[in-house]
Amino acid sequence: MSRKEQIVDVARQLLEADGPGGVTMRAIADRLEIRAPSLYKHIADKHELEVALIARGFAEQAEAFTAAISNTTEPVAAIAHSYRSWALANPHLYALMTSNPLPRNDLPAGLEIAAAAPLVEAVHGNTDRARALWAFAHGMVSLELAKRFPPDADLDTAWATGLRSLAS
Amino acid sequence: MSRKEQIVDVARQLLEADGPGGVTMRAIADRLEIRAPSLYKHIADKHELEVALIARGFAEQAEAFTAAISNTTEPVAAIAHSYRSWALANPHLYALMTSNPLPRNDLPAGLEIAAAAPLVEAVHGNTDRARALWAFAHGMVSLELAKRFPPDADLDTAWATGLRSLAS
DNA sequence: GTCTATATTGTGATAGAC
DNA sequence: GTCTATCACAATATAGAC
Numbered sequence: 001m002s003r004k005e006q007i008v009d010v011a012r013q014l015l016e017a018d019g020p021g022g023v024t025m026r027a028i029a030d031r032l033e034i035r036a037p038s039l040y041k042h043i044a045d046k047h048e049l050e051v052a053l054i055a056r057g058f059a060e061q062a063e064a065f066t067a068a069i070s071n072t073t074e075p076v077a078a079i080a081h082s083y084r085s086w087a088l089a090n091p092h093l094y095a096l097m098t099s100n101p102l103p104r105n106d107l108p109a110g111l112e113i114a115a116a117a118p119l120v121e122a123v124h125g126n127t128d129r130a131r132a133l134w135a136f137a138h139g140m141v142s143l144e145l146a147k148r149f150p151p152d153a154d155l156d157t158a159w160a161t162g163l164r165s166l167a168s
Numbered sequence: 169m170s171r172k173e174q175i176v177d178v179a180r181q182l183l184e185a186d187g188p189g190g191v192t193m194r195a196i197a198d199r200l201e202i203r204a205p206s207l208y209k210h211i212a213d214k215h216e217l218e219v220a221l222i223a224r225g226f227a228e229q230a231e232a233f234t235a236a237i238s239n240t241t242e243p244v245a246a247i248a249h250s251y252r253s254w255a256l257a258n259p260h261l262y263a264l265m266t267s268n269p270l271p272r273n274d275l276p277a278g279l280e281i282a283a284a285a286p287l288v289e290a291v292h293g294n295t296d297r298a299r300a301l302w303a304f305a306h307g308m309v310s311l312e313l314a315k316r317f318p319p320d321a322d323l324d325t326a327w328a329t330g331l332r333s334l335a336s
Numbered sequence: 337g338t339c340t341a342t343a344t345t346g347t348g349a350t351a352g353a354c
Numbered sequence: 355g356t357c358t359a360t361c362a363c364a365a366t367a368t369a370g371a372c
Contacts, residue, residue, distance in 0.1 A: 003355085025348065037350075038356050046348070101315040131321060132304065132330030139307025140300075147269040153299060162300030165333040171337085193366065206338050208367070 004042045006032060008052045015053065015092045023049075050096065051106045057093045058111040061086055065118040075122035076167040080137055080159065087141040095145070098138060129166070136162050172210045174200060176220045183221065183260045191217075218264065219274045225261045226279040229254055233286035243290035244335040248305055248327065255309040263313070266306060297334070304330050 001009075010031045014022045025046065029036040043049055061083075068082035069075040087094040102112065116130070123129045140159060143149055169177075178199045182190045193214065197204040211217055229251075236250035237243040255262040270280065284298070291297045308327060311317055 024346085026346095034355090035357060036348085037358085040349070041355055098311070098316060099314050128322070128325045128329040131317070131323075131326035132308075132333070135307030135311060135326065135330060136300065136304045136334075137307070138311060139303030139305070142310060143266070143303060143306060146267050148266060149299070154296070155299075157296045158299035158303065161296040162303060162334065165300070165336065166304075166330065168333070192364080194364090202337090203339060205340085205367075205369095209337055214366070 002042075007039060007042055008049065008056070011049050012053055012056065012093065015096070016090060019092055020096065047103075048106075051103050053093060054097050054103070055107055055111060057090065057097045058107075058115045060090075062111070062114040062117070065115065069118050069122060074167070075118070076133065077163055079119050079122060080133070080163055083137045084141055084144075084159070087145065091145045094141070098142065133166050136166055170210075175207060175210055176217065176224070179217050180221055180224065180261065183264070184258060187260055188264065215271075216274075219271050221261060222265050222271070223275055223279060225258065225265045226275075226283045228258075230279070230282040230285070233283065237286050237290060242335075243286070244301065245331055247287050247290060248301070248331055251305045252309055252312075252327070255313065259313045262309070266310065301334050304334055 007028060010028050011023050014027055014031070018027075025036040025039055029039055064082050064086050065079050068078040072078040104112070116134075119133065120127065120130050123133065140155065140162070144155060149155060175196060178196050179191050182195050182199070186195075193204040193207055197207055232250050232254050233247050236246040240246040272280070284302075287301065288295065288298050291301065308323065308330070312323060317323060
């Protein structure tokens with residue numbers, strides 16, 4: 001594993017462990033047992049690190065959603081479940097991927113489309129329905145991650161209610 | 169207007185003008201033409217400032233949504249339109265209100281419920297449907313604010329598609 | 337209620353030696 | 355490719371004088 005890959009690995013561990021504020025050049029260097037300035041021999045700046053993390057997230061999502069639609073009679077529900085699971089398992093990376101404009105020019109081509117493809121296929125190419133479903137899923141997930149629902153809210157039922165209406 | 173009210177006012181102006189990073193004690197003090205340490209004679213700390221901003225946001229939303237359901241035959245659509253308008257007009261305050269757990273213990277009682285009441289009434293008390301609608305609206309709005317939809321996406325149609333399914 | 341002075345902590349990033 | 359030394363900057367907050 002190259003030094004650069006190690007750096008991205010450590011950055012991701014720090015991101016999920018300590019949140020975005022925990023991803024500092026010093027913290028990354030500490031875990032690699034080198035000094036912070038040495039990192040700049042391998043990456044140009046912190047932005048490059050963020051782009052690499054986002055790219056990994058999309059690749060993982062594409063894989064998860066593709067797996068979800070194999071062997072199911074309800075692809076939309078299966079993708080929704082997979083979407084929620086991935087976000088809850090990778091909350092800070094999920095936030096990084098959804099809270100700011102995508103650095104589309106710096107990202108490997110096709111990543112965004114590959115992650116979206118399973119859903120678009122599940123709704124037979126109806127992009128408006130795909131966007132409505134994505135918005136619903138993103139809203140549910142981001143409010144859950146932000147702990148913004150009332151503490152006693154039954155989220156499973158809210159998911160089922162929304163999906164039943166939107167999936168058709 | 170008390171000094172404290174002036175401080176909250178200025179904080180809100182800075183929040184929407186420069187984003188959350190622009191709301192510093194120094195910047196607030198500069199606009200009031202005093203020194204930053206003087207602010208602490210009027211507020212305990214920055215957290216108190218954030219709570220005051222969030223409280224204002226909820227009060228404004230409650231007013232906007234209540235106005236939206238008067239004189240309409242489609243209350244859910246009217247609230248959705250109002251929700252989107254308010255968020256687009258106050259993007260950074262909206263983010264402050266939705267990206268973190270509510271400081272419910274520090275907020276005036278009833279504010280959250282008052283803002284949610286028009287929607288709950290519009291769906292005849294069906295809380296699962298209300299949550300699904302809220303999630304959809306929040307997802308649409310937050311992705312729009314984050315510029316996460318593809319540049320050519322037709323958001324009006326996505327809104328209409330989602331609301332048609334969810335409003336029933 | 338305002339001021340000056342300061343503590344404390346933290347950040348990304350560069351220069352230049354080895 | 356790693357190091358030491360350092361720059362440049364910014365943040366919240368407190369002490370104590372007036």
